[in-house]
Amino acid sequence: NAGVTQTPKFQVLKTGQSMTLQCAQDMNHNSMYWYRQDPGMGLRLIYYSASEGTTDKGEVPNGYNVSRLNKREFSLRLESAAPSQTSVYFCASRKTGGANTGELFFGEGSRLTVL
């Protein structure tokens, strides 16, 4: 039982390049989230997906797109990377509906540097 798995763990991009961060969870959770964390800052919500087939903007969605491919997978795409997107990206999942705690489970993070 791996929990939440993010790939890649590290990536260096040049300005203008594109890339996709992958996230998969094996806990059968309904909701999934993408956060970014800049040095010395808290986590900021980029996008979230309340359930398969739906996605919504969070606090800082500009410059990103997401895809909820199926219940397990939620990807984050940078179409044209900018140095301001240098950050650590965290994916999380959460079971919602019914009797549950609603607790978030996090991946280990993906460290992205844009030159």
Next chain:
Amino acid sequence: DAKTTQPPSMDCAEGRAANLPCNHSTISGNEYVYWYRQIHSQGPQYIIHGLKNNETNEMASLIITEDRKSSTLILPHATLRDTAVYYCIVSAPNTGNQFYFGTGTSLTVIP
């Protein structure tokens, strides 16, 4: 925007209780209070959550005021390994609602 307010930093002597406050004056009736912590640059770790009653688990205790507008996380016997950033979040558990972290409290446990 985050719905909670926390002090940016606190110190605590090793072995003493650490009391971390959180204000959430706009909390809705169906929203729970969650606490997480983040050590170094790891993914945040769940600590505890509650609706209106005080809660205790093996990691911490959560005290929620009667009007639910504030809460306190208590680490009963702080150790050096409890040095971390602690986040207080309010969210409804049965929806996929946005889960905002805010800036948290940086707790330093002093030997």
